[in-house]
Amino acid sequence: MVNMPISTQDERHVAFKVWWKDPVCTSLGNHQVNTNGDVTFESSLSQYVASSFPISGSHKIIAPFWTDIDIRNGGQLWYRLTTQDLMLEQGASEIRNLFPHILSFAASWIMVVTWENVAVFGCREVGISCSLRNTFQLVLMTDGTHSFTLFNYNKITWTKNAQVGFNAGDGVNYFSVPGSMTDAVLNLPQMSNIDVPGKFVFRLDQNTISNADIDDCYSSPCVHGSCIDGNNSYTCQCIGGYAGTNCESDVDECESSPCVQGNCTDQVDGYVCECFPGYRGPNCDTEIDECEGSPCIQGNCTDQVNGYICECIPGFRGVNCDTDIDECNSSPCIFGNCSDGINQYTCHCSAGYAGTTCEFDINECESSPCVHGSCMDQVNRYVCECTPGYIGVSCDTDINECESSPCMQGNCTDQVNGYVCECYPGFTGINCDTNIDECESSPCVHGNCFDGVNQYTCQCFLGYTGANCRTDIDECESSPCVQGNCTDQVNGYLCKCIPGYIGVNCDTDIDECQSSPCIHGNCVNGINQYTCECLTLYIGANCTTGLYFTGLTILRCSCYLF
The missing domain is CATH 2.10.25.10 (Laminin)
Structure with a gap:
């Protein structure tokens, strides 16, 4: 029978009846080939998005690559049923090789389903390139007693949560190929349970899904050891010095670093240590004691790795402390002669120097020899700079500044760098040479x-x-004013005369008659007055009135002088 294509309609199912015996699926029933990478029994699977096994319900599934496939974007889904002897024998021969304890197996029926270059549904929407395609195949084979399934993977370039395996539909019994529902299914073309990349073979007529029972030791996988065959596995029993699944790895006996102080060279089931200088022993764990021969002549030996260090006693040097150190070699005595000793030297200092290395100029000023002055230290001597008023080598003599008799008109008292003159009365000045005005x-x-x-x-x-x-001076004191009152003045006096007197001293009686006041009579002078003695026929104070007779009458007239 040739391959039969299924219509390029998404979620297309093709039903057919076959004789089938297995505990996962129904012994007799309809088989449905689904475009979404699986075959179901009794009913089609309308769920096109895969779920992780197990799932309950009537979902009895064989899934080489159950995922959301859309053959409308290209690709083909092929299936065929065959009972041709040539193909039946070809399939049976492969089963007998894989399951050697079923040597009587002769296939009576084979169904082949091929999903060729199929794409993901909604590739543009889900972000998977529509140019990515998968090709895989399911083969069902039975002899009416034994049933087998083959999964063949040509290329798997995309996945959308693909489930690979078997589901009994009871929610309990199932088998899931490792990596299902993860991106690991992209590696199916390189995976296998029979050591053929991209090919899986399962036996379905037992209570559990079992892998092919092949002679896993047939290819002599154990490189350095003997092979023990198991159920779809083998165990290598390695010879000494080798390890690994296939005894392919030379055990690195140097990995544990057995050479404590050396380099390890790995050998088969052993190692050789090349010790670092100063170490010995199979594992280079013994340090050689270089001090054992007492190499330090004048010192203590400290052992080290591949050597020793001599700690010389004072006064010796050299690798082996065999050289007396000449302590005078460095000319330590700065101002003196050096005498070498063992770990010491003695300096004989030149005059004026002291100290272990004659490094100190003896300070002759330290004893303060300059009594009244500043001391300047010199080599083995000192010089005094005297403060003013003192002389002498040690400035201990007070200069007598009075010795030159500086006080001209007074007594001199000597002082430090000076003198004080006590002047005689009437004189002043530093030297009493100025007459006080x-x-x-x-x-x-x-x-x-x-x-x-x-x-x-x-x-x-x-x-x-x-x-x-x-x-x-009170000039009035002598009463100079004879007839008056005296008023004192500077270097003089002023007399205020009483009436009738005149003169500086009021000693002149005023002659009131001097003006001839008595017109017709004689004037008699008095004190501040006069008296007129009138002539006959005249009267009056000044004799100015004349008397005239007219008969017996006396007439009075005033006579005036014109």
């Missing part, structure tokens, strides 16, 4: 001052007296 203060209030030695003399102006001419 007692007139400087103008002591003569009303007079001229004449300076003397420690004194002055006042020559008073007229009208003044006293030592300082400050007393006004």
Whole structure:
């Protein structure tokens, strides 16, 4: 029978009857080939999105690649049933090789379903390129007693949660190929349970799905060991020095780093240690004691790896402490001569120097030899710079500044770097050489001052007296005004005469008759007055009235002189 194509309609199912015996599916019933990569029994599978096995209900499924497939975008779904002897024998021969304990197996019926270059449904919407295609095949084979299934994978380039395996529909019994519902199914063309990439063979007529029972040791997989065959597996029993699933790996005895102080060279079932310098032993774990021969002549030996260190006693040096150190070699005595000893030296210092290495200039100023001055240290001597007023090597002699008799008019008192003159009265100045001008203060209030030695003399102006001419002379004291009152003035007086007197001293009686007041009579002068003695026939104070007779009448007239 040739391959029969199924219409390119999505979710297309083709039903046919076959004789089939297996505990997963029904012994007799309709088989449905579904475009979504599976074959169902008794009823078609309308669920085109795969679910993880197990799933319950009437879903009895054999799924080489159950996922959401759309053959409308290209690709073909083929199936065929055959009872041709040639193809039956070809299939039976492969089963007998894989299951050697069923040597009597002779296939009576084979069904082949091929999904060729099929694409994912809604490729543009789900983000999977429509150019990616899968090709895989399901083969069902039986002799009426034994039933087998083959999954063949040519190429798997896309997946959309694909489930691979068997489901009994009771929610309990199922078999899921490892990696189902993950991207691992993309590796199906490289996977197998019979060591043929892209091919899986399962026996379905037992209580559990079983793999092919092949001689897994047939290909001599154990490179360095003996092979023990198992059920679709083998175990390698490696010879000494080898490990790994196929005894393909030389056990690296150096991996545990057995050579403690050395490099390890791996060998078959052994190793060889090449020790680092200073170590020995099979595992290079013994350090060689280089101090064992006492190499340090004048010192203590400390063992090290591949060597030793000598800690020399003081005064010796060298790798083996066999050289006496010349402590004078470095010329340690800066100002002196050096005498070498063992781990020491002695300096004989030049005059003026001291210290272990004669490094110190002896400070001759340390004892403060300069009594009154600054000391300047020099080599083996000192120089004093005396403070003013002192002389001598140690500035211990006070200079007598009075020795030159600097005080001209006074007594001299010597001091440090100076003198003080105590001047005689009337003299002043540092050296008492200035006569004090007692007139400087103008002591003569009303007079001229004449300076003397420690004194002055006042020559008073007229009208003044006293030592300082400050007393006004009272010229009235001698009562100079004879007939009047005296008013004192400077160097003089003023007399206010009583009436009838005149003159500087009021000592002149005024002659009131001088003006000849008595017209017709004689004037008699008195004190501040006069008296007229009239002539006959005249009367009046000034004799100005004449008397005339007219008969017996006396007439009075005033006579005036014209």
